[in-house]
Amino acid sequence: xxxxxxxxxxxxxxxxxxxxxxxxxxxxxxxxxxxxxxxxxxxxxxxxxxxxxxxxxxxxxxxxxxxxxxxxxxxxxxxxxxxxxxxxxxxxxxxxxxxxxxxxxxxxxxxxxxxxxxxxxxxxxxxxxxxxxxxxxxxxxxxxxxxxxxxxxxxxxxxxxxxxxxxxxxxxxxxxxxxxxxxxxxxxxxxxxxxxxxxxxxxxxxxxxxxxxxxxxxxxxxxxxxxxxxxxxxxxxxxxxxxxxxxxxxxxxxxxxxxxxxxxxxxxxxxxxxxxxxxxxxxxxxxxxxxxxxxxxxxxxxxxxxxxxxxxxxxxxxxxxxxxxxxxxxxxxxxxxxxxxxxxxxxxxxxxxxxxxxxxxxxxxxxxxx
Numbered sequence: 001x002x003x004x005x006x007x008x009x010x011x012x013x014x015x016x017x018x019x020x021x022x023x024x025x026x027x028x029x030x031x032x033x034x035x036x037x038x039x040x041x042x043x044x045x046x047x048x049x050x051x052x053x054x055x056x057x058x059x060x061x062x063x064x065x066x067x068x069x070x071x072x073x074x075x076x077x078x079x080x081x082x083x084x085x086x087x088x089x090x091x092x093x094x095x096x097x098x099x100x101x102x103x104x105x106x107x108x109x110x111x112x113x114x115x116x117x118x119x120x121x122x123x124x125x126x127x128x129x130x131x132x133x134x135x136x137x138x139x140x141x142x143x144x145x146x147x148x149x150x151x152x153x154x155x156x157x158x159x160x161x162x163x164x165x166x167x168x169x170x171x172x173x174x175x176x177x178x179x180x181x182x183x184x185x186x187x188x189x190x191x192x193x194x195x196x197x198x199x200x201x202x203x204x205x206x207x208x209x210x211x212x213x214x215x216x217x218x219x220x221x222x223x224x225x226x227x228x229x230x231x232x233x234x235x236x237x238x239x240x241x242x243x244x245x246x247x248x249x250x251x252x253x254x255x256x257x258x259x260x261x262x263x264x265x266x267x268x269x270x271x272x273x274x275x276x277x278x279x280x281x282x283x284x285x286x287x288x289x290x291x292x293x294x295x296x297x298x299x300x301x302x303x304x305x306x307x308x309x310x311x312x313x314x315x316x317x318x319x320x321x322x323x324x325x326x327x328x329x330x331x332x333x334x335x336x337x338x339x340x341x342x343x344x345x346x347x348x349x350x351x352x353x354x355x356x357x358x359x360x361x362x363x364x365x366x367x368x369x370x
Contacts, residue, residue: 014038022047049241051217057206059189062178066162067206069177073137074106081135082110083122085142086289088230088282089196092223093141093164095301096197100204100220104211109133112294115360122147130159137162142196144176145169151176164199191238197227198239221246222253223301229274230282247272257300260313261285284313287320290360326358330365333357338369 012033019029021040024047032043045053057063073080080101084094094110101108111129113119121143127150130138138154138161140147145165151174154161161176168183180199182189194202201217201224208214225246233239250272253259262268265280272281288297293315300312334352338344350369357365 009034012038018043046236046240049244051221051241051245053241054205054238055190057202057209060180060182060202060206061186061188062180063203063206066178066180066203067210069137069160069162070101070106070139070207071210074101074104077105077107078136079134080106080108080137080139081130081133082108083126083138083140083144084110084112085120085196086112086115086294087142088285088289089227090142091285091289091294091297092227093197093200094298096204096220096223097139097141097200099301100208100216103216104207104213109135110298112289112298114292115289115294116292122150124149124153126150127153127157127159130154131157135159140164141200142166144174145179145181146174148172148174150174164196164203166194166196166199193234193237193239195228195231195233195239197224197231198233198242200224201242218245218249222249222255222258225250226277226281226285229277230286232278235274243274247274247277250277255301256306256309257303257312260306260309261300261316263310264313264317283323284316284320287323288316290323290358291319292360293319323361326361327364330354330357330361331368334365334369 011030015026015029015033018024018033018038018040019026022029022043032038032046037043037046082094082097084090090112094112098108098110111126111133113126122140136159138159140161140163143165144163145167146169147163148170151161151163155175161174162178162180163174163176164180166181166183169181173179180203181187182192182194182199201220204220205214205217208216221242223246225243228239228243229235235243250262253262261281261284262272264284265276267276267280285297288294296312296315300309300316303309303312333354337352338350343350352369
């Protein structure tokens with residue numbers, strides 16, 4: 001016998017007002033108000049908003065400093081080094097920032113640490129990379145908010161640091177030239193849900209507008225949408241506007257590497273949804289970083305060769321298959337450890353390990369075991 005009961009939210013009077021003001025069906029107005037969207041302005045943005053409705057990027061308190069320093073670096077032909085993370089969010093942050101800066105005439109290079117050898121984040125030893133590449137300006141993407149020692153030592157050596165991140169800081173902020181991070185306690189920026197690639201997009205919005213090239217922003221929104229979805233950022237507010245624009249753009253792709261990747265996913269000629277990005281496109285880019293080959297993912301978006309593009313996209317698919325196989329193996333072994341000793345019935349916290357488990361995959365397995 002089916003004993004399920006439907007619990008419905010009570011009707012809110014503002015739903016009728018919303019339906020009347022926007023000329024939308026009452027049922028849709030009720031769904032919106034139940035989700036906390038109760039004013040005509042909020043609903044208008046949620047339903048019909050475009051990139052033109054994005055908040056002013058200069059609401060980031062250090063945006064003026066960041067844009068000014070970047071323009072100086074471009075004018076003086078100074079070497080700029082982008083320091084990124086190895087997941088989808090970090091890789092695509094590197095790609096869009098490097099592409100935009102190169103289009104503006106900058107001398108720019110990038111560095112993504114090896115996941116298995118170097119771990120996460122910017123460390124003091126990475127100053128050797130900065131000096132070896134001859135960079136006078138370092139920009140972190142999707143990382144750096146805890147790189148206090150690195151920023152201090154870079155400053156002492158005459159290297160400026162701009163940090164773009166969306167993670168929470170430690171007790172002390174790095175002494176950087178500029179910090180763009182919407183989740184800082186004193187951040188005046190109105191939206192806190194941006195992924196790392198979203199913060200970079202705001203930097204591009206400010207920079208390209210200043211350079212009179214704001215019309216190119218929709219081009220970058222495609223990769224920003226992929227990074228935002230893959231990072232499991234909320235699809236509300238500003239993220240929703242960017243992702244909506246980006247998904248629309250994925251139906252007409254000019255980047256050779258992205259085309260090959262979409263083809264590898266079996267999505268060519270189809271309407272691409274957030275589900276396609278989250279379960280097919282994103283995991284392939286992510287797998288490269290997990291398997292210690294993030295450079296292959298970056299290279300994919302810059303190659304001009306159709307043959308190399310197809311080859312790199314196939315490599316990413318191969319990395320993803322290997323990741324899935326490793327994940328299945330580790331999950332089975334971990335579950336067996338739990339079940340053999342009935343650990344799940346005896347302990348609230350489980351610590352499992354094995355020398356044969358791939359460090360780039362164990363996080364996913366831990367979530368599944370939980």
